[in-house]
Amino acid sequence: MRADIEFIPRQGPFRKGEGKVFVVIDVLRATTTIIEALSNGCTEVIPVVTVDEAFSLAKTLPGEETLIGGERGGLKVDGFDLGNSPREYTRDFVSGKRVVLTTTNGTKALQSVAGCEHVIVAGFTNAHGVVQRCTTLQADPVMVPAGKKGRFSLEDVVCGGMMMDLLEREGVALTDGARASRILYKAFAPNLLEMARTCEHGQELIRLGLDEDLAFCVRTNVSSCVPVFKKGSVRLD
Amino acid sequence: MRADIEFIPRQGPFRKGEGKVFVVIDVLRATTTIIEALSNGCTEVIPVVTVDEAFSLAKTLPGEETLIGGERGGLKVDGFDLGNSPREYTRDFVSGKRVVLTTTNGTKALQSVAGCEHVIVAGFTNAHGVVQRCTTLQADPVMVPAGKKGRFSLEDVVCGGMMMDLLEREGVALTDGARASRILYKAFAPNLLEMARTCEHGQELIRLGLDEDLAFCVRTNVSSCVPVFKKGSVRLD
Numbered sequence A, B: 001m002r003a004d005i006e007f008i009p010r011q012g013p014f015r016k017g018e019g020k021v022f023v024v025i026d027v028l029r030a031t032t033t034i035i036e037a038l039s040n041g042c043t044e045v046i047p048v049v050t051v052d053e054a055f056s057l058a059k060t061l062p063g064e065e066t067l068i069g070g071e072r073g074g075l076k077v078d079g080f081d082l083g084n085s086p087r088e089y090t091r092d093f094v095s096g097k098r099v100v101l102t103t104t105n106g107t108k109a110l111q112s113v114a115g116c117e118h119v120i121v122a123g124f125t126n127a128h129g130v131v132q133r134c135t136t137l138q139a140d141p142v143m144v145p146a147g148k149k150g151r152f153s154l155e156d157v158v159c160g161g162m163m164m165d166l167l168e169r170e171g172v173a174l175t176d177g178a179r180a181s182r183i184l185y186k187a188f189a190p191n192l193l194e195m196a197r198t199c200e201h202g203q204e205l206i207r208l209g210l211d212e213d214l215a216f217c218v219r220t221n222v223s224s225c226v227p228v229f230k231k232g233s234v235r236l237d
Helices: A030-039 A051-059 A106-112 A124-137 A154-169 A176-198 A200-207 A211-217 B030-039 B051-059 B106-112 B124-137 B154-169 B176-198 B200-207 B211-217
Strands: A002-005 A020-025 A044-047 A066-072 A098-102 A118-122 A140-145 A227-230 A233-236 B002-005 B020-025 B044-047 B066-072 B098-102 B118-122 B140-145 B227-230 B233-236
Touching: A002 A154, A002 A176, A020 A106, A020 A124, A020 A154, A030 A044, A030 A098, A030 A106, A030 A118, A030 A124, A030 A227, A030 A233, A044 A106, A051 A066, A051 A098, A106 A140, A118 A124, A124 A154, A140 A154, A154 A176, A154 A200, A154 B176, A176 A200, A176 A211, A176 B154, A176 B176, A200 A211, B002 B154, B002 B176, B020 B106, B020 B124, B020 B154, B030 B044, B030 B098, B030 B106, B030 B118, B030 B124, B030 B227, B030 B233, B044 B106, B051 B066, B051 B098, B106 B140, B118 B124, B124 B154, B140 B154, B154 B176, B154 B200, B176 B200, B176 B211, B200 B211
Parallel strands: A002 A140, A020 A118, A020 A140, A044 A098, A066 A098, B002 B140, B020 B118, B020 B140, B044 B098, B066 B098
Antiparallel strands: A044 A233, A118 A227, A227 A233, B044 B233, B118 B227, B227 B233
């Protein structure tokens, strides 16, 4: 096994990815939100790219069990039930419900690997479980940071680096990129919250008054859920 | 001023890049070779993408003052005067001569920013001079690692990180990506040769018997030359 990481989001969909498991990471905040929702009894999350798609898809689904969530510019969209703060996705709110989700970067990253055999949703909160799943699958892990509007996202690469650190302990070989992400994780591991507060995306969330999300998103090993993206839907399998 | 780095080579040419200075880095070995050639009295280096282009362009130029150099698979191409080892580009050989150069990654990286106003060629050997030039220009530096067949190249990102370290000392702000490359540089700075020997590209060169190139390419601050790429040609301006 050999683990790799994409530093910058790719344009267009991935190739089929035989023998690989793609691990999509959008720490701030889409994948952390998905993990939280499914951990709290949400039945499935359906990621869509546009706000229009979210509304039209939701119309075709049973209203009493369907919620629409997500953000534009970091804030809840008018008419949505939920924003993109994982703290909103409580058991009271999401248990037994399906969520149609659209966010600026995370749902696009998921769509870029739609159709690949193995796609897992990861964040700091479930990184340990994701690594266990990767080693069980015996497929080569490829970390896919969601980035920020097509650019490098420090928090996602650092989270990928945390999983590289765990994978290396399991004897998995690392590419140069994977080694680099592990070094970045090691540099920030003593204070992940400080990393989240000083990175470009974190600064933007702080300006929007969403600083509490940062501490929530950098907690490690708090969920054993390993959400799987298959046939357009993210579920616990 | 704000400095950024592209982690993965872009497909297709850059946008115009107004107010920016692009710094192309292919430590192993194209940009180190260009710096060495120009430091030793070579009049200009003309980067071309294919071997055929190299031969046909050279035919149109005065034979006695034109050399063809470069590699495929790391080795000199049949019929070329020089390979891609900077150690070949001695004063005896290149002084007063023009070199038509084609390499697997470096010349492609240069073509990706052809047409931009400011394009500089950098490696560890001239990093200090390049940083000085960037601060004089007062344009936002964008490091462009050549990568390896479209993938992440550790040695180029670490070299970019060295320049980020110097730029930060000059008061230049760093993007998240620039910060990350600086951290990677700091991790490897105590032993750049070890980094070069263990990275994927270095391993390949060692297999080809080109290990002496590694030590040559990671020397720092040995050339004050700042090659500039303009109108298809790299020269000292």
